[in-house]
Amino acid sequence: MSYQPKIVSFLCNWCSYTGADLAGTSRMKYAPNVRIIRVMCSGRIEPTFVLKAFREGADGVLICGCHPGDCHYHEGNYKCLRRYYLLQKYIQQMGLKKERLRLEWISASEGKQFAELADEYTESIKELGPCKVKEVMEVLT
């Protein structure tokens, strides 16, 4: 079997998780690599989670929240956006391709977009190849 990346995805409950559910209820097919973690708001997602995911062997991390202006909690998604850019800068410094962390806005009605995103992102991570964080970290101990 070809290389199957592991992708952890953090989804906000109101838009993106619902959107992912919609992809399900609409039976849209997408790559099975994306593993979803539900949080109430993309504003809840903090760098620790992302780094932890890489540390535990994720090859990519996908964050989805409501579209700008649509946040169920007004502005949580903007907080997420700000963290995303800083975090991306940091992981690049740590030798990770910035594409391994991705932020997309998925609304509750965008099941299709979510499915397409999952496929497309999985493909792009496949191209990047395995992320060696876990391997490198485990050499030590």
Place this chain on the structure above:
Amino acid sequence: MGENLLTAVYFCGISNEHAEIIDIAEVAAYTKTISLVGEIWHQKDFPVIDPDEVAAKIRGDGIKRIVITGYQPGMFKSFFTKAMVQAGNDPGDVFLACFGEFGAYKRADTERAKAILACAIYGVSFEEAASPEEVDTSLDTLVIGGGIAGIQASLEIANGNQKVYLVERTGTIGGHMAMFDKTFPTLDCAACILTPKMVEVGQHPNIDLMTYCEVKDVTGEPGNYKVKILQKARRVDLATCIGCGTCSEKCPRKAVSEFDADTTLRKAIYIPFPQAVPNKYLIDADNCTYVENGKCGVCAKVCPVPDCINLDEQDELVEVTVGNIIVATGFKVFDAKRIERYGYGKYPNVVTSLEFERLVNAAGPTSGDITFRTQDKKKNWIFAPEGNKPKSIALIHCIGSRDENYHKYCSKVCCMYSLKLAHLVKEKLPDAEVYEYYIDMRSFGKGYQEFYERIKNEGVNIIRGRTAKIDQDGDKLLLRSEDIVGDRLIEQSVDMAILAVGLEPREDTTEIGEMLGISIDSDGWFNEVNYVSDPVDTFTGGITVAGVCQGPKDIPDTVAQASAAASRVLQSILKGKIRKSIKELSLESIEKRAKELSIIMEGQL
């Protein structure tokens, strides 16, 4: 009130003195007795209506106000507004007295027609003038029908901490919605969003859920209705049944499954569907060998719970007292056999949309596989999982709807559910060709048009032009249609055809209407007080209608209406008072009240 408001009454639209319609002569005679009325005009007196002539008349007679009355007086309003302006009057002084607006249709409603007209002549609202007195009300509520409308209304009231009796005819609540696979346009799985509500109803401490029951008789007054409910013998004890299904497994008798729209068989002791509420078995007496001839009784023998199955249980009559009644009896689908040229009932692969809805449903007879109808050993045509899969499917809109030969009205939901079914076919059989034949695509709701665009992009062939007939051609079906936009004739050969059947009133609508004193409109649906401003109340106090039984509706509208009906009930409960029936009010009392109101209004001016 002086002569300065001299009024002319124009009777319109009534060409012949048909015995069924309101007695116009009598209404006109009554009108003469109102002092404000200066002139009475009949449409037949104006073979050609010429605004100049009418304006001259208005000026000549010193008319200040015009009341147009009849079945559809609005059709004449612009003409009179124009005439009034030409005569130098205020265009706002043209009033309408529409009989139908407040439920006067038949000869028997002549008195109400007079009252409606009187209110217009006095320039006051009928709803205000015909406001019956309030009496104390019992706090409990009866909801008839356990579909989504009944469920929503019951929950709404029960969540206000009030007692509700929810009476459902079949063995489970859920209604038609539970049978659907997906709901448009969000493609939520119907069961997924409905079953939590059903469970909530089943568990709600304020809801007395009475399934397999029928309302037999309603007596009493608004606020104090005595309702006789027939509890049909379920023959399985609700309290002790654990829903294990052993009885059903062993039962030797089969019958068609109503829940699966008759597309498959179930046992004589059965549970309508796995998520039924209450999730308990019941015995279909019409198909039970024991009930027929006293032999069998296998179910009782295998049942692990002692005394749970009582094959000799009898129907029972229960009486409850309630203050309000919400009628949410729903609909049935159009019988496609009535249109022979589509071959439904003759060709096995012509199916109705409701049948198809069960077919694509993952919980349906084939676990969601789209297969042809097959014949079982006993020659019943059923859907079975092992059937072959069609490679091309056609959907035909407006079956029984928008058709003068069947139902004139539009069933409102078929366009969208057909698009949805097209999507489901594409999803399950991506290589199948899907054709959709429509007249007008009514994608009017929130997100509907967007859904339509999406389906168009999914490769469904959407053709404007309703298929005229279906012929069997070997294994295939041959559809003949005109592609109106594409300007060509289409003779399409497909494997399966889905008829998008419309909604029609249930057979017992008239019966229920008579029992509750609700009138039925010309299409057979329940009448509301006023279609525009009061879409849930009826002329009988304490009785409201909700959902499709009042006219075809999609789910959001049904839910909103059910909540609206609940609001009426909660309002009366919070006040502890309920309005008596408008229909009980006498003409004199309405006229008197109208007069009073007009004096108050004049005072305010």
Place this chain on the structure above:
Amino acid sequence: MEEPRIGVYVCWCGTNIAKMVDVEHVSKELEKLPDVIISRDYKYMCSDPGQDLIIKDIKENNLNRIVVSACSPRIHELTFHKAMEKAGLNPYLFEMANIREQDSWVHTDRKEATEKAKSLILGAINKVRWHEALEKRSVDINPDTLIIGGGIAGLTAALEIADAGKKVYLVEKTDKLGGHAANIDLTFPFMNSVQQMLNPKIEKVINHPNIELFLETRIDEAFGYVGNFETTIKKENEEIQLKFGNIIVATGLKTFDPGGIENYGYGKLPDVVTSSEFERMLKEGKIQTNAGNDPRHVAIIHCVGSRNSDFHEYCSRTCCMTALKYANQLRSALPEANIYEAYADMMAFGKGCEELYLATSRKNVTFLMFDQKDNLPKIRKADSKHNFEMLIEINDKLSGVTVDVPADLVILMVAQEAHENAKEVAHAVGVSMCGNAFYIEKHPKLDPVATTTDGVYVVGSCQAPKDIPDSVSQARAAAARILASISFGSVEVEVTTAVVNENLCCGCQTCINVCPYTAISYDEEKQVSVVNEILCKGCGTCGSTCPTGAIRSRHFTDQQILSQIEGLLSTVLELEEA
């Protein structure tokens, strides 16, 4: 913390899950995990027997953590919460793994789907270990209601609540009540007078003892939470404080400005008018061209700004029937005129509408069908040799011919669009908007008037285009919800709030402005931040902002999520298989 004793339940959902995920294998595998006491699979976990199974296991095996892997928690989380309660266990000691919507329904390879299911459940198991019992709380409801918008929806809702004896504050931006309906002459399909229906309602609202009316008033941001909101309203220079328990937003619509559609020449050709302008002509009894003549050819163009991706993709729902109504009114006022209707699809779907369509056809009205996408009708001035003002070029789909339609007056059936203040109001009361600026309801089907903010309801055409009966139904539906909550007296509030560990909080105050609900304040005395748990909606943004780790987002703590990540990526079961 007590030793976790976890019960894992894997649902078949009939075949929905079982078809793509080897549920039996998964549940067997999971049983090997530490702390997992029981792992079962069952056909329908959500069914009564399924729930009973959990309840029985909890009681018999002393389980203190439950994981159900089935459908989306958005569907059945509550169902299982209730089952947990029945079994005497705190419902928050529960976690769902979504292996249907996000697994079995979206994948095609059974092996991969099964792997994914395992991983999702492992994540849930890891997370649930750290779950803690949370107590439900409720607050009393202030029985007063604020209604924003005095159109037909607002009026209906106000009367509905006030008639039940409850206080209503009705705030209207303009100086009169009635909203858009007040500009309309007749209703469709029965052609009844709007004024006769509306004026008594307005009268009643003005005189109602339970309704306090504020005209020419705007509202400021509303603070508080369901049952206990407050806001400041501004009327001229006056500021008034209001306290209320529920809010109904009925801000209505505005009409589309067709000036942007070049083909129609609105604003350039004087006799091209919008439907709202025409409505005024009808009310004034003067259907005339700009030059003051009776028009002999009147054309009505449907779908102006609707059902067209360049403007609004949605259908405005009311215009078709309004157009048919106009045709009838025109026929009444101008018996000799030629009337044309250019439509795309005739949306005659309500009670009596199809009948009106037929009746209109019989009144000598010429219908033309155009295509929204390719060829919008094009209006041009007619040259002097014609005895009419304009020519409309329409590619008629019904005949396949491009024709010219003569016209002296053209009525554009303009779309309904969200109000220009929609965003402002949305922000003030905390409702969300969809792409086209209409408000989003809680559930498009089963909860069409509630919003995701408890105690705030959206009714009428601010939620989506609507006709009067639909607006009235919605207004009453919202009233029902409010009356029920008033009748009940209290309402449950969010449980999964944030909480500050005062022993850790260093008082840096980074969290305070982050909260969109002003739920966090700084306690000067203790020098720590404090969360008002009633205001808190549990978004968790403060928790992720707190650099000290003093704020915990209940049910989504760092520990829970980090563990979940570990579980999700854990290879423990894969290894065993190998």
Place this chain on the structure above:
Amino acid sequence: MGKEEKPKLKLAIYWAAACGGCCVSVLDVHEKLLDVIAVADLVFWPIAIDIKYKDVEKMPDGYIDVTLFNGAIRNSENEYMARLLRLKTKILVAYGSCAHIGGIPGLANFSTREEIFKRVYEESESTVNPDKIRPQTEVEVEEGKLDLPEFFNDVMPLDEVVCVDYYLPGCPPQSERFFEVFTAIVNGLDLPPKKSVVGVTDKSQCDDCERKKTDNKLVKRFYRPHEIEDDGETCFLEQGVICLGPATRSGCGVRCIKGNAPCRGCYGPPPDVADPGAKMMSAIATMIDANDPEEIEEIIEQIDDPGGTFYRYSLPSAILRRTI
């Protein structure tokens, strides 16, 4: 001293990959050192007393009562000594930031061994090494076999190698804290549970910081300390200077801040924080006063070196402890 009969404590202090500041901090207790000597025998302290590794190896297991181990683990020698001392010591204290969380030497984890060697032995401006000779762990010379410790690829905190009983953070630890801890051990007071961080409070720096703090923490521009004239009063963060105070445990007596320098995080994370750098990144990003992606990126441009900024002391103990 009334407890004559009690045998003297055996104290060891060891210096692994560290600057030596920690050892100096011990001396910084000044005359109190005499009190220490009075109750404890220094059995091993390479910078102060002449005792060879061999001597330590000969000690029975658990012979030493307390070892203050400072410095990170950089090479095989550090590792060997950590293991050795663990074996010989009852209470092993990770003394100072390097042993606690990796410290400044930990910044080497931004590079690999190869990169470091290349720079040091080939590229550095003062190096002349045409044959590109690199240190070897073993080399045969006439006199016999010589060995050098192996240079690890990663710098590690002490607890990556051995079990640590207590952590006493700081760069260097506050001498007073050392003395307090030491006194506590000597007096046999109730010791905190094993693996505790000692000499600190539960709260973070801001709790002790006397600068004026408000809730207005929105920042349009970030400054490095030299780029801005500090007003000496306002919270550094509110001035746009990145201060790791809120994500750093208190105990140092906010000395840097008092000296008008922002906190760099040497005291390590507060109790519930797994990765202080990540936490601080989260907080700092949240403070950015922009919602427009481009503007956000522009502001983030001003943070030159996020790794070095947020993980100055904690990189080896962070979730991502090195570059990939």
Place this chain on the structure above:
Amino acid sequence: MNQLVNPELKQELLKYGLKEWNDCFHCGNCTAICSLTEQGFLFPRKGIRALQLGLKQSLAGSTDPWLCYYCGECTETCPRDANPAELMMSIRRYLTKVYDWTGLAGLFYRSKLALFIGFILVLIAVIAVGYVKHFETEALMKFGHLFEQLVILAVFGLILLPNIFHMFWLTIVKQKVKAPISAYITGIWHLIWNVFTQNRSLKCETGSFRWFEHFLIVIGYISLLFVTVFLNWFSTTNTIIIWLGYIVGGIVFVFTFHFIIGRLNKKREVTKYSHPSDWLFVIWLFLLGFTAFIVRVLIDTNLIDNNLWLYIIHLIVIAQWGILLVPFGKWTHFLYRSFAIYFAYLKKSALKRQGAI
């Protein structure tokens, strides 16, 4: 230049029997249910549409209305009771006016008075001729025979042929139908075959009996024409011809009588909405057959001399038929339909050549 929508056209068509012109909401049912429609020949809906928009050129240039045999299936199944079948009939009436250069066809459709006067004038003329001939049997019958031949020649030569050419002009030339020359020749066979059999109507839902009826009438009528005009039935003594005459006369009047009964009963769609022109056609055809039959009987029983008035009536019927009904009345439908089928054949060949079908 686009065609201008012209709502006045249907006002004109209202005079040709049109009633519900605008009920149609274009579902396409009628076209699809019709067994005679085929690619390129979509009716009745497209005709309805042309009428609704007042597209005169499209309407005049279309052969489609003639391809309909009025089985009534479309009307029966029309969801809006728009009565497309009758609408097609009205269009056919209108088209006879369009083709007719004299304008009389239109006049007779629109004005019952004109038609009445026409009938009276012919009646007077025949009686006048009778008067001139002194009511002599022999002379009258000779005259009658000559008259028949002259009328046929004149009507064909002066009215019908120019009209058919006009029709050709409108439907083929102006519509720019580019049919291959060979089609003009092969089409002739279609034309003749259709004239005699009208076998297209066999495809109609109404089934073969209606076709058979019509077929017999057509054969009967043509034979009657043949025997009376060319074989001079009234003057012949040939038994075969006499018997043939009896048979065909009988066929014509028996079946037309059946038609009349059907129209009176109004049970089937096809017989529900009869226009005066339809009545005239069947009644006069009946009278034609009937009087011919009677006259022959009188001749054979030698009672003709005493009952010459019956021959005069027959002559009047023939004259009215030949001068009014044949060139301007419903009779033309028979002719135009046959040619329409020919023209449609050309159109189809043209479409085939273009690859459109």
